[in-house]
Amino acid sequence: MANLAERLYDALSEDGAVANSKWSRVAIGIAVLVLASIPLSLQLDSAGEVSLLGGDRSIYRMLADIVIFGLLVIGAGLVLRWHESRTYRSPRVLLLLATLALSTIWIMQALSLWFPEITAFILPIPVAAMLATLLVSARSGLLMGVISVNSAALIGLAEGTTVVGILVWSLFGVAAASLMTQRHALFKSAGMLSLAGLMAALLQALSTGAPLTSAILSAGHGAIGGVLTVVLAYGSRPFLEKAFGITTDVSLMELTDPAHPLLRELALKAPGTYSHSMMTGNLAETAAQVIGARPLLARAGAYYHDVGKIKRPDFFVENQASGPNPHESRLPSLSALIITAHVREGVELARSHRLPLEVVDIIQQHHGTSLVTYFYNKATEGDAPVLEADFRYDGQTPRSREAALVMLADCAEAVAKTVKKPTPARIEAAVRRVMEVKMADGQLMDSQLTLADVEAVVQVYSKMLSCAYHSRNDYYEPRAVRFEYADKSFEPSRT
Numbered sequence: 001m002a003n004l005a006e007r008l009y010d011a012l013s014e015d016g017a018v019a020n021s022k023w024s025r026v027a028i029g030i031a032v033l034v035l036a037s038i039p040l041s042l043q044l045d046s047a048g049e050v051s052l053l054g055g056d057r058s059i060y061r062m063l064a065d066i067v068i069f070g071l072l073v074i075g076a077g078l079v080l081r082w083h084e085s086r087t088y089r090s091p092r093v094l095l096l097l098a099t100l101a102l103s104t105i106w107i108m109q110a111l112s113l114w115f116p117e118i119t120a121f122i123l124p125i126p127v128a129a130m131l132a133t134l135l136v137s138a139r140s141g142l143l144m145g146v147i148s149v150n151s152a153a154l155i156g157l158a159e160g161t162t163v164v165g166i167l168v169w170s171l172f173g174v175a176a177a178s179l180m181t182q183r184h185a186l187f188k189s190a191g192m193l194s195l196a197g198l199m200a201a202l203l204q205a206l207s208t209g210a211p212l213t214s215a216i217l218s219a220g221h222g223a224i225g226g227v228l229t230v231v232l233a234y235g236s237r238p239f240l241e242k243a244f245g246i247t248t249d250v251s252l253m254e255l256t257d258p259a260h261p262l263l264r265e266l267a268l269k270a271p272g273t274y275s276h277s278m279m280t281g282n283l284a285e286t287a288a289q290v291i292g293a294r295p296l297l298a299r300a301g302a303y304y305h306d307v308g309k310i311k312r313p314d315f316f317v318e319n320q321a322s323g324p325n326p327h328e329s330r331l332p333s334l335s336a337l338i339i340t341a342h343v344r345e346g347v348e349l350a351r352s353h354r355l356p357l358e359v360v361d362i363i364q365q366h367h368g369t370s371l372v373t374y375f376y377n378k379a380t381e382g383d384a385p386v387l388e389a390d391f392r393y394d395g396q397t398p399r400s401r402e403a404a405l406v407m408l409a410d411c412a413e414a415v416a417k418t419v420k421k422p423t424p425a426r427i428e429a430a431v432r433r434v435m436e437v438k439m440a441d442g443q444l445m446d447s448q449l450t451l452a453d454v455e456a457v458v459q460v461y462s463k464m465l466s467c468a469y470h471s472r473n474d475y476y477e478p479r480a481v482r483f484e485y486a487d488k489s490f491e492p493s494r495t
Helices: 002-012 024-041 059-083 085-089 091-114 127-135 138-154 161-177 183-207 212-244 249-255 261-269 271-291 295-304 332-352 357-365 373-380 401-416 424-440 451-468
Strands: 042-044 050-052
Touching: 024 042, 024 059, 024 091, 059 085, 059 138, 085 091, 091 127, 091 138, 091 212, 127 138, 127 161, 127 212, 138 161, 161 183, 161 212, 183 212, 212 249, 249 295, 261 271, 261 295, 271 295, 271 401, 271 451, 295 357, 295 401, 332 357, 332 373, 357 401, 401 424, 401 451, 424 451
Parallel strands: none
Antiparallel strands: 042 050
């Protein structure tokens, strides 16, 4: 089952078979329109029974509603294509957004048919906008909010100023979703959305001339709807993450907790690697903030990128301290196999601990197809022919900016430790040389990093590493000083 899920994930990824098909997005759009046309066609007839083309609506009005929804889907697709290209390239994310849109219209129509007197503000209409914000982006959340509000209007659940009120409520839903990156902010999000629902419902009722008692009742509905929205959004998030292979900042925050079992095992069995990973995480996260990538994903990927070294910690120099080097008694080719195996073993450990697929990708890609230079050079010193491919990692080159940042941070942190008599200029020169080698070797070709991004990363890494590995003054034992007044020896002089 796991292998099937991974193959499906690969097919639906940005470079998968489905994504490369120009008709996949068209098929998703058509499926959304067809499935949405069913609830748009359902109405209560004069006997109170649910039927197609029932009620007072004519077939022309029904067709008009379906066409309007179709135009809404096309418009949303164009917005994603031109302004959210990464979302548009990922069929998994498009399927998620389609699921949210369809779930919203089906649930709203079902509730409106079962409870004809129900008011729009007691329904968790902004939940789709909040989930899209949490799982994809704020721009996708705004788009989902527009779709939800229009769907409510098309099925007759909202009209006039109610549409405006729900739209305002959905906008606050997108804003509240940004506060839900940590559990302790859940009550703040619920309070914000409840207050927004209360005010929107109250003002909408008053704008229609409703009595004050009815307006207060509507305000109560809005407050209840706000709480329901936050509870549903937060509760359904983990299931949608697993179903569509999407990682949110909430999950990434949990992964970066030092108490995570895999991080604790890394700290115990490979303390040098753990320390290196923490520093790599600081570097990658800061660089991600500067270039506009996902900081938490970069940090989480860096924390776990070397977990494969748990299997054989003594074969990696940062864990050897003053002990023997086991590579001295082995052939360079065997040493290269041991070194490169930590990527594959790290992927296996990550999957066994059910880490998010995006973090697993970073583990698999953080060395790309780089050359294990030390052992390759050592092998070439002999007389036997050496095949360069035998000394390269067999992973993938970085396919995201976050994976590339982890790769560069990994190398920059390691090379900074080798600088003798470190100064800011020497550390920057070493970091820049590492970047140039990776670029010349084609490791960043698929990473979506621009030259401007690389230069910004050089500056960030150089500055941080210069602060971490600068030279220090020697520490001396304090001199033995005799005091004329022994009872005053521990009191500072204020004169």
